[in-house]
Amino acid sequence: MDLLLIVEKETYRIRERATRDRPRERLLRLGPAVLTDVELLAILLGSGTSGESSLDLAGRIIQGGRISFKGLRELSLERLQQFKGIGPAKAVILSAALEIGRRLQEDPGGKQVRIRQSRDAFLLLKSRIGHLEHEEFWVICLNSANKVLCTHQLSKGGITGTLVDVRLILKKALELQAVALVLAHNHPSGNLKPSRADQQITRKVKRAANLMDIRVLDHLILNGEEYYSFADEQLL
Template sequence: MNVPSVMIKDVPKAERPRERLLKFGASHLSNQELLAILLGSGTKNESVMALANRVLMHFEGVQLLKNSTIEELTAIKGIGDAKGVVILAALELGQRMNQFKPGEKYVIRSPEDGADFVMEEMRHLNQEHFVVLFLDTKNQVIHRKTIFIGSLNASIVHPREVFREAVKRSAASIICAHNHPSGDPTPSREDIHVTKRLAESGKLVGIELLDHIVIGDRKFISLKEKGYL
């Protein structure tokens, strides 16, 4: 026997997500309540809260929802294009806000500073991204560029591409970073080989490779600290 879903209109006004947000602030709402506000409405036979809960259960929480696609969302009964694009827009806006850096240039004084600069953006990526930070003489980040996406390989991550951009940006030095989708930042033999090749090329053109940081899930390894630079 199916138990009918409690519709939002049947929930006391003070307990509805929008009213609770207005009264207590967004930080006091559960993931289900926040998602329900984005969805706006449920279906004929299901409340918006029940629909929100079903979406979260489908993705096993917000972590996998973060990387969802419109096709995955609209495959869920009750989620059409309109609701799907609202969810994706909210996820993208959240990611951009996390990545936003203040107008004042970011100064990198340590491997931790370099890792912090890219961690939130890179730790959830499903593919390896090779990123270069270009610094001025004060170790301030003047530019950031993704050079390559895919498995790290010395024949693909070519020093020419890295240092061409460094010269173009008048960089005094660079810091490289790439992620391990597994979450384990332990450097591979190829990681070490690429690092040494870039360091040697940097010496030739007079632009120092300060570090190569391998990003895991909330952890990192500095190849400089490990003695490979």
């Protein structure tokens, strides 16, 4: 057999095998469950950089950076773009995909979530704000059966604090005809002890809500793994 033909056939087999082993083709043949985290991330990235495939780029982020999907979800768009090879377009795609995963994790299957205790509220919010590096203030609006009508971000601040407008809290509650509220914010420092400002805003919101027959059931301070409950500590 002609040597050139042998080389061409071998080259074709190598290319064919390489194509079959690419993440996208493996997913088409075998389904998503068999793919590694690196392969799934490579599919989302779509392309790599000059001299680096999407698979290499994904491996550098997950393995080299020692970061999981959970860790990626907690990164801002700006932080995602600090990885070499991740521009605004790739960062937006990753952020959207990870947010879909977070929402699926929280999805109660079409049923309204009921807040029976402080931990229920913590579990509802921890994936949203528990690991953030800046402070955010949220409110959970509830109906008369303590079922969640909405979870709403009220403000976004810096590392040490965020401003809260009581009028915006009540406006949201009245729009939804809520009869009860749970307040929540995170402490990026990890220290769950309420500050004097935390206690003051809790009292201020409670007084204003009482005038409209809306109950403030709790105020949570949380990080990724733990929380502090004003109700549990009998501070309401």
